[in-house]
Amino acid sequence: xxxxxxxxxxxxVFCFVAIQSGFAQDITTGLVAHYNFENTxxxxxxxxxxxNGSTSLTGVNRVGSGRDGTNAFQFxxxxxxxxxxxxxxxxxxxxxxxxxxxxWVKSDGSQGSYDRVSGxxxxxxxxxxxxxxxxxxxxxxxxxxxxxxxxxxTWTHIATTYxxxxxxxxxxxxxxxxxxxxxxxxxxxxxxxxxxxxGENFDGVIDDARMYNRTLTAADIAELYSPGSGSTPTLSVxxxxxxxxxxxxxxxxxxxxxxxxxxxxxxxxxxxxxTSGSDYTAKSGSFNIxxxxxxxxxxxxxLDDAIVETDETFNFTISNPTNATINDATGVCxxxxxxxxxxxxxxxxxxxxxxxxxxxxxxxxxxxxxDDTDWTRKTGSTPSPSTGPASAQExxxxxxxxxxxxxxxxxxxxxxxxxxxxxxKSSANFSFYYHMYGSGMGTLSLEASTDGTNWNSLWSLSGxxxxxxxxxxxxxxxxxxxxxxxxxxxxxxxxxxxxxxxxNLSLITEGGSGGAVNSVNSYTGNVQLNLGLSGDNLSISxxxxxxxxxxxxxxxxxxxxxxxxGGGSSGSVTLNAENSSAIWNANKLQGKTVSATPPxxxxxxxxxxxxxxxxxxxxxxxxxxESGSNIFFNTGNVAIGTSAPDQKLTVAGKIxxxxxxxxxxxxxxxxxxxxxxxxxxxxxxxxxLKQNNHLPDIPSAKAMETDGINLSEINxxxxxxxxxxxxxxxxxxxxxxxxxxxxxxxx
Numbered sequence: 001x002x003x004x005x006x007x008x009x010x011x012x013v014f015c016f017v018a019i020q021s022g023f024a025q026d027i028t029t030g031l032v033a034h035y036n037f038e039n040t041x042x043x044x045x046x047x048x049x050x051x052n053g054s055t056s057l058t059g060v061n062r063v064g065s066g067r068d069g070t071n072a073f074q075f076x077x078x079x080x081x082x083x084x085x086x087x088x089x090x091x092x093x094x095x096x097x098x099x100x101x102x103x104w105v106k107s108d109g110s111q112g113s114y115d116r117v118s119g120x121x122x123x124x125x126x127x128x129x130x131x132x133x134x135x136x137x138x139x140x141x142x143x144x145x146x147x148x149x150x151x152x153x154t155w156t157h158i159a160t161t162y163x164x165x166x167x168x169x170x171x172x173x174x175x176x177x178x179x180x181x182x183x184x185x186x187x188x189x190x191x192x193x194x195x196x197x198x199g200e201n202f203d204g205v206i207d208d209a210r211m212y213n214r215t216l217t218a219a220d221i222a223e224l225y226s227p228g229s230g231s232t233p234t235l236s237v238x239x240x241x242x243x244x245x246x247x248x249x250x251x252x253x254x255x256x257x258x259x260x261x262x263x264x265x266x267x268x269x270x271x272x273x274x275t276s277g278s279d280y281t282a283k284s285g286s287f288n289i290x291x292x293x294x295x296x297x298x299x300x301x302x303l304d305d306a307i308v309e310t311d312e313t314f315n316f317t318i319s320n321p322t323n324a325t326i327n328d329a330t331g332v333c334x335x336x337x338x339x340x341x342x343x344x345x346x347x348x349x350x351x352x353x354x355x356x357x358x359x360x361x362x363x364x365x366x367x368x369x370x371d372d373t374d375w376t377r378k379t380g381s382t383p384s385p386s387t388g389p390a391s392a393q394e395x396x397x398x399x400x401x402x403x404x405x406x407x408x409x410x411x412x413x414x415x416x417x418x419x420x421x422x423x424x425k426s427s428a429n430f431s432f433y434y435h436m437y438g439s440g441m442g443t444l445s446l447e448a449s450t451d452g453t454n455w456n457s458l459w460s461l462s463g464x465x466x467x468x469x470x471x472x473x474x475x476x477x478x479x480x481x482x483x484x485x486x487x488x489x490x491x492x493x494x495x496x497x498x499x500x501x502x503x504n505l506s507l508i509t510e511g512g513s514g515g516a517v518n519s520v521n522s523y524t525g526n527v528q529l530n531l532g533l534s535g536d537n538l539s540i541s542x543x544x545x546x547x548x549x550x551x552x553x554x555x556x557x558x559x560x561x562x563x564x565x566g567g568g569s570s571g572s573v574t575l576n577a578e579n580s581s582a583i584w585n586a587n588k589l590q591g592k593t594v595s596a597t598p599p600x601x602x603x604x605x606x607x608x609x610x611x612x613x614x615x616x617x618x619x620x621x622x623x624x625x626e627s628g629s630n631i632f633f634n635t636g637n638v639a640i641g642t643s644a645p646d647q648k649l650t651v652a653g654k655i656x657x658x659x660x661x662x663x664x665x666x667x668x669x670x671x672x673x674x675x676x677x678x679x680x681x682x683x684x685x686x687x688x689l690k691q692n693n694h695l696p697d698i699p700s701a702k703a704m705e706t707d708g709i710n711l712s713e714i715n716x717x718x719x720x721x722x723x724x725x726x727x728x729x730x731x732x733x734x735x736x737x738x739x740x741x742x743x744x745x746x747x
Contacts, residue, residue: 027223030100030214033084037062037071037207059201060193067104067155068208076742077110077203081194086121086187097183100216101125102159102170102224103209107134109152109682110203110739117158117206121188121196125160125167129202133683140167140181148176152681155207157225163215173225175218218258218292233257233324235265237316237331244304249280249333251316253287254295255324263289265321269300274312274335279303287318302335309337343452343485345419354420354507358397364418365399365505368487372411375399375490378501385710387438388499393469398503400435403492408440415488415502420476422484425509428476430458430486432505436465439707440495444502446474449485467646469503476507497707662712669720672727679727695721 059080066072075081105117111130114137119126126139129150136148138160148171150156159170167179192209193202210224233255242249255263268284269276276282281301289296300316316331347364356364358377367374379396382388384404392398401413422428434444445460458474476484492498594605595613605612637645641652671677680688680696694700697717699707 027220030212031210032213033209033211035073035209036068037066037073063205065205066207067106067205072104072205072207074205075193075202077108077112077115077201079198079201081198081201082192083196084190084192086189097162097164097185098213098215099186100159100161100212100214100221101210102157102212102216102221104155104157104207105129105150105202105204106155106206107150107152107202107204109134110735112200114200115202116191116193116195116200117202118190118192119195120186120190124184124186125162127158127160128200132686136169136171138167138169138177138179140179140184144177144179146171146177149683152683159216159221159224161215161221170218170221170225173222222257233259233263234327235263235318235321235324236326236328237318239332239334241334241336242302243336244279244302247302247304249300249302249335251298251300251331251333252295253289253298253318255289256327258292258294259289259323261323262291263322263324265318265324265326267298267316267318270315270317272313272315272332274314274333276314277303278305279312279335280314280333300333311336343419343450343483345485346416348419348421348483349507350421350423352425352507352509354505356417356505357392357395357503358399359395361397365415368414368416371414373401373407373413373492375401375413375415375488382499382501384496384499385713386707387440387497389435389437389467389469389501393433393435393503395504398435398501399488400499400501401490401492403438403440403442403498403500404496408442408492408496408498409494410442411492413490413492415490417486417488417505419483419485420479420507422476422480422482422509425480427510428480428507429473429509430476430505430507431471431473433469433471433503434461434465435469435501435503436461436463437467438493438495438497438499439464440493440497441465441500442491442493442498444491444500445489446472447487447489448476448479449487450479450482452485455487455489471504495703495707660711662715664712664716667716669716669723672720672723679724682728697721 059076059078060082061074061076061080062071063074064071073082101118103118107129111134114128114130117127117129119139124140126143128137128139129135134150134152136146136150136158138144138146140162146169157170157172161168161170162181162184165180165182167181167184168175169177169179189196190211192206194200216224236254236256238252238254240249240251253265253267264286266284266286269280269282274280280303283298283300287296287298298316312335313332314335316333317329318326319329346366349364358365361377376399377397378400379392379398381390382400382402384402387403388400389398399415401407403411420428430446432446436444441462441464443460443462446458447455448458449455458476459472488502490500492500592607593611595611605614607613637647638649639645639652640650642650644650685696688696692700697720699709699714
């Protein structure tokens with residue numbers, strides 16, 4: 001083998017070496033040229049072989065920032081390149097045509113249309129990088145775009161191999177493309193950082209350039225990229241879960257890296273809580289993982305039965321490996337039963353009336369499996385603007401679905417309640433409050449099941465329902481004399497503005513405790529009247545009047561005909577004589593405080609958003625109040641030019657003002673100038689724009705047309721982009737000055 005004393009850069013060679021070992025060979029085997037650029041001065045010296053005999057290289061500078069070792073060679077993109085003369089080491093005109101060329105490269109981002117990193121005089125097996133995306137291209141008789149984009153100013157390991165039939169490209173130790181090319185000979189000089197004519201010069205740094213007269217394996221190249229990775233592969237078996245009715249359990253035997261030799265071994269199943277012959281079919285034998293593959297699968301038959309049972313497990317164990325070692329020898333299969341044993345509830349309620357306001361944790365409602373995301377117990381407002389409630393319907397806590405990314409669109413969340421035993425009941429009604437506010441609102445449903453498998457929809461609602469809590473009552477007459485399981489099923493909508501919430505649940509039943517009381521002449525305590533309903537109306541015959549109970553308990557029901565005129569938690573009510581003292585003694589009406597002023601008979605009470613207060617007119621307390629020169633709107637929303645306000649102030653038209661001050665609900669973006677803030681590269685930014693047609697963090701035109709614009713958010717987003725643009729300009733100015741100040745030696 002002819003090896004002159006000095007040589008400059010990198011790679012290619014062939015000869016035939018048949019590799020039979022399953023492990024990476026000694027990485028020096030077949031190495032015919034190696035440039036590590038560790039000399040501190042003078043010509044490029046390669047102690048193992050070729051050189052171009054030059055003592056001065058124009059446009060090539062040795063720099064002390066190498067990838068492998070201390071030094072590397074930097075090329076100016078204009079004149080610099082290395083010419084390695086033709087020799088028997090790197091030229092092959094007859095079969096076998098085996099070679100490997102590998103090196104570390106760092107592009108500085110100033111490439112032309114495409115600049116050469118390596119290639120031969122005859123344009124065989126060229127490697128180029130450039131274009132607008134810094135893409136890697138290769139040539140083996142025709143140009144190919146690999147689709148791989150190098151990151152600017154970042155070291156990347158590139159390796160090309162040829163075995164007489166296939167040309168392969170590896171980047172950072174992984175194969176990215178293969179191209180068929182039969183018996184392609186190599187002739188002429190090898191050039192680094194240019195074409196053989198000296199054009200299309202690469203602008204960047206190259207280090208640790210090697211060429212071999214053999215075709216390196218994937219393990220060899222992984223060893224070059226990350227020393228130690230070409231060691232013996234290790235085997236593992238995964239844990240799996242199956243349903244009893246699936247019929248098959250599939251185990252995966254996997255390796256941490258590929259091998260150039262077949263990896264084999266034995267396997268066998270064994271009992272744990274599951275029993276072979278009853279729950280699964282025992283199996284044993286051998287396995288093989290072919291060359292170049294990372295895994296193989298083995299199937300075990302699962303047996304279905306009609307026995308109701310808990311989850312069971314069995315083991316799948318590998319042993320006696322060849323060409324590998326074992327990391328995790330045993331995989332565990334968990335078999336879930338598919339036999340319905342009736343409902344499976346965390347608790348069963350049989351005492352009524354039932355109520356749940358989520359004020360304690362844990363409570364009788366909980367998240368379950370089989371959905372995409374969870375319900376969250378919350379106090380105060382939800383995090384996202386323009387969606388969700390500001391507070392609970394009653395008390396302090398409620399449950400809601402957070403719909404911010406990645407919880408939309410169409411992500412499901414199940415809130416599972418207790419089971420309700422309605423045995424012996426003549427009627428049952430489930431009531432709850434829901435809040436569905438947001439322009440991207442999805443769907444909320446109430447579902448019921450008597451077997452835990454089949455669920456019926458009792459109630460469902462979709463779309464924006466406004467910024468308020470709304471009560472809904474569902475008749476459960478279809479489930480009387482049964483035990484029923486209830487759950488809320490939420491599906492998020494088209495955007496983050498689809499937070500949905502529930503609160504203040506109750507289930508009221510009648511019957512099953514001694515029959516109806518037809519008349520009551522006098523009483524001193526609480527009396528339950530079991531009265532019949534005709535549809536949704538309560539019928540009272542004989543001109544009788546039903547009065548609310550007299551006592552110290554909270555009056556929780558306000559409906560016309562029960563001793564109160566009017567109704568609803570936000571309207572006015574007029575007290576009859578039987579009720580004025582009762583309300584004052586309890587100091588509560590529908591769970592809300594009554595004013596400190598005692599109400600009198602036939603007094604009108606108005607709920608002002610905080611408490612029930614006496615009013616001197618039938619409209620209740622005024623919505624507007626004054627204090628000095630200030631005017632206050634006490635409750636609700638104000639609308640101008642529209643009858644459907646969705647915010648505290650809704651204007652259907654233009655607003656003319658001298659100045660608008662907006663409180664920030666997002667942080668100001670001065671963090672952009674903090675040390676460690678990572679800017680998107682220009683390539684990443686360009687790719688994002690191509691894919692999305694708008695800047696990162698800025699809503700799309702469609703989103704702004706649909707949802708409108710939050711002034712504080714959009715202004716902070718724009719300020720963030722301006723600050724980032726300033727950093728890009730500063731960086732660009734530095735690059736320009738660096739180019740202007742670069743000294744180019746004269747020939």
